[in-house]
Amino acid sequence: MQYIEEKLESKTADYARALKSLQEELEAVSYYQQRAVTATDSELKDIVGHNRDEEIEHACMLIEWLRRNMEGWDERLRTYLFTSAPLTEVESGEGGKAGGSEGDLSIRAIRYSELK
């Protein structure tokens, strides 16, 4: 494990492990996706496509761990995930449903308007 700071507390070291693992899973998704698209043998194409989907699952597990454990993830994920609004408009509440419930969107919209 490579750290940019010495003597990290264990919690921060675990964050670094999870983030590095997420990076590795995402790289694997990209590799398998490229192989799935370019493989000429149909069975190999299926295998690497299956592997890509497994790596997506691994990445999702790490994102969920980060959401549960590292400050900053839960709020951002609730804002940006599972919305159909344009992503550049989600944070301001200009888009459609965001934050997992209408209540969250209302609170966010009020806060945004208070900043103006």
Ligand SMILES: [Fe+2]
């Ligand atoms: Fe993996």
